[in-house]
Amino acid sequence: MPRSIKDEGVLLYAFTCGYITLPTSYFIGGEEGKTKVPACVFLIDHPDGLALFDTGFSDRFVGLEKGLGKIVDMPPEHPVADRLRELEVDPAQIKWIINSHLHLDHAGGNNMLPNATVIVQDSEWEFGFSGEDGAYTTEDFDTGQTVKRIIGEHDLFGDGSVILFPTPGHTPGHQSARVRTATGEAVLAGDCCNFRRSLDELRMPDQVYNADHYHGSLQRLSALRRAGAHIFFGHDPDFWATVPQAETLDLSA
Ligand SMILES: [Zn+2]
Numbered sequence: 001m002p003r004s005i006k007d008e009g010v011l012l013y014a015f016t017c018g019y020i021t022l023p024t025s026y027f028i029g030g031e032e033g034k035t036k037v038p039a040c041v042f043l044i045d046h047p048d049g050l051a052l053f054d055t056g057f058s059d060r061f062v063g064l065e066k067g068l069g070k071i072v073d074m075p076p077e078h079p080v081a082d083r084l085r086e087l088e089v090d091p092a093q094i095k096w097i098i099n100s101h102l103h104l105d106h107a108g109g110n111n112m113l114p115n116a117t118v119i120v121q122d123s124e125w126e127f128g129f130s131g132e133d134g135a136y137t138t139e140d141f142d143t144g145q146t147v148k149r150i151i152g153e154h155d156l157f158g159d160g161s162v163i164l165f166p167t168p169g170h171t172p173g174h175q176s177a178r179v180r181t182a183t184g185e186a187v188l189a190g191d192c193c194n195f196r197r198s199l200d201e202l203r204m205p206d207q208v209y210n211a212d213h214y215h216g217s218l219q220r221l222s223a224l225r226r227a228g229a230h231i232f233f234g235h236d237p238d239f240w241a242t243v244p245q246a247e248t249l250d251l252s253a
Pocket residue numbers: 103105106191234235
């Protein structure tokens with residue numbers, strides 16, 4: 001993967017770091033049955049450094065069959081550190097981790113990235129320690145790196161190419177990212193928009209932290225899509241199957 005002289009601007013890569021099987025209504029309200037969804041992770045390669053958007057599940061799930069291991073499937077090659085090595089990236093090179101939020105399917109790989117600064121919304125960091133939501137595991141995200149707690153929008157590189165912006169509702173401090181690549185603008189939604197249908201039909205999961213905020217976040221994404229951005233949905237297995245893995249994403253394709 002090493003950046004070549006002809007690679008200009010920001011490059012974006014997608015890969016899967018585990019799966020979880022949950023009632024479909026956790027992702028889109030009113031649906032029956034269960035769905036196995038991917039934990040979606042993105043590598044943002046900017047000339048000033050490497051950033052990850054989310055880190056998937058922890059490697060402690062590899063081979064685990066008890067407890068959460070019954071619903072989490074973590075193939076041995078899926079931990080984020082292994083995914084990066086496949087791309088010829090040393091995990092120690094990652095400068096920033098952008099956590100959309102701190103649930104176990106989004107922050108589980110943070111501990112494998114020793115030199116990264118974690119960038120998270122202040123309200124998310126506070127809520128993660130509150131004990132109010134069982135999907136937070138402090139051993140996943142309280143891992144000792146520098147944490148930059150932000151409030152509101154944040155321009156990661158100071159050049160407008162990677163903008164973090166709040167998309168609350170799923171959790172209090174959920175955030176998404178706009179990434180301007182040479183081939184188009186990507187919006188890495190995270191769990192403010194699980195499926196393509198969530199956005200097409202403006203449908204929320206059955207349970208959300210704050211329904212008004214969730215709806216507002218969907219509206220924000222809808223406006224970005226109308227303006228031409230490519231939305232990367234948080235947990236859509238059908239959509240994800242169309243996203244090339246571990247190669248430079250071409251948004252003009
Ligand atoms: Zn999630």
